[in-house]
Amino acid sequence: MKIYAIATGATVALALVVAxxxxxxxKEGAACKKAGQSSTVSGRKFTCVKKGSKLVWNKGVVVxxxxxxxxxxxxxxxPAAPAMSATPMATKSAEPSKSAAPASTGYTMERVxxxxxxxxxxxxxNGYVYDLTKWIGSHPGxxxxxxxxxxxxxxSEFLAMHRGQGKPEARLSGYALGxxxx
Numbered sequence: 001m002k003i004y005a006i007a008t009g010a011t012v013a014l015a016l017v018v019a020x021x022x023x024x025x026x027k028e029g030a031a032c033k034k035a036g037q038s039s040t041v042s043g044r045k046f047t048c049v050k051k052g053s054k055l056v057w058n059k060g061v062v063v064x065x066x067x068x069x070x071x072x073x074x075x076x077x078x079p080a081a082p083a084m085s086a087t088p089m090a091t092k093s094a095e096p097s098k099s100a101a102p103a104s105t106g107y108t109m110e111r112v113x114x115x116x117x118x119x120x121x122x123x124x125x126n127g128y129v130y131d132l133t134k135w136i137g138s139h140p141g142x143x144x145x146x147x148x149x150x151x152x153x154x155x156s157e158f159l160a161m162h163r164g165q166g167k168p169e170a171r172l173s174g175y176a177l178g179x180x181x182x
Contacts, residue, residue, distance in 0.1 A: 026057045036170045047170050051138065058174025105178040109153070112180070116151015122177070123149040125158045130175040 026032065026039035032048035032055050039046050044060035107129040115122035121133045136146045141161070149157060162168035 026060070028057055028059045030057050031055065032057050036166055038170075047174050049171050049174055058171075061173060061176050105181060107178045108181050112153075113151045118143070118147050118150065121146065121150035123152060123154040124180050125153075125155050125172065127180050129177045129180050130172060131177050132175055135171075135175060 026041050026046035028046070032039075035048050035050050035055055037048040039048075039057070040063055041060075043063055045063050046057040046060040048055055049058045109124070112122045112124055112129055115131070118136055119133065120131075121136060122129055122131050124130075132146050132149065136143045139146050145161075148154075158168075158172070
C-alpha cells in the first residue's frame with residue numbers, strides 16, 4: 001500500500017512539473033520568463049517583452065516560409081536589409097513571403113505620414129514600418145521620445161539612442177507592420 005501511495009504521489013508531482021511547460025506555448029499577452037527570448041509558434045515569432053512590471057509575449061511577427069527557387073534568385077539580386085539583431089530589419093521576418101507575383105504590403109511613406117499622431121503613431125526604421133501607438137505611454141525615456149517619431153522615418157533617431165542594444169531592438173520587433181514600399 002505504501003508503494004502504491006508513493007508511486008501515485010510521484011506521478012502527481014511529475015504531472016504538475018510537466019504540465020506548466022506544455023501549456024507555456026507563446027501567445028500574445030501570455031507570461032514568459034526572460035526578456036528578449038523568442039519562440040516561434042504556428043508561423044509567428046513571438047518575443048518576450050516587459051509590459052509594466054510583467055514579462056509577456058508580444059503580438060509576434062509572421063515568420064518567412066522557406067523560399068522557392070525563384071524567390072531565392074530574386075532575393076540574391078536584391079540588396080540586403082540593414083543588419084540589426086532581433087528585429088525584422090535583420091531577420092526580414094516581417095517581410096511578406098515572396099511568390100511568383102510579389103504582393104503589395106501597402107506600407108508607403110504617405111500612409112506613415114497619415115498615421116503621424118499619438119492616437120495612431122507609425123514610424124519607419126531601416127525600411128520597415130512600425131506601429132508604436134501602444135508603446136508611447138510605456139517608453140522608459142518618456143512619451144516625447146516616441147511621439148517625435150510619429151509619421152516620420154525615425155531611423156537616425158532610433159539608431160542614435162539604441163544602436164546595437166538588443167533589448168530595444170527586440171521590443172521594436174513586436175510592433176512591426178511590414179516592409180516600407182518605395
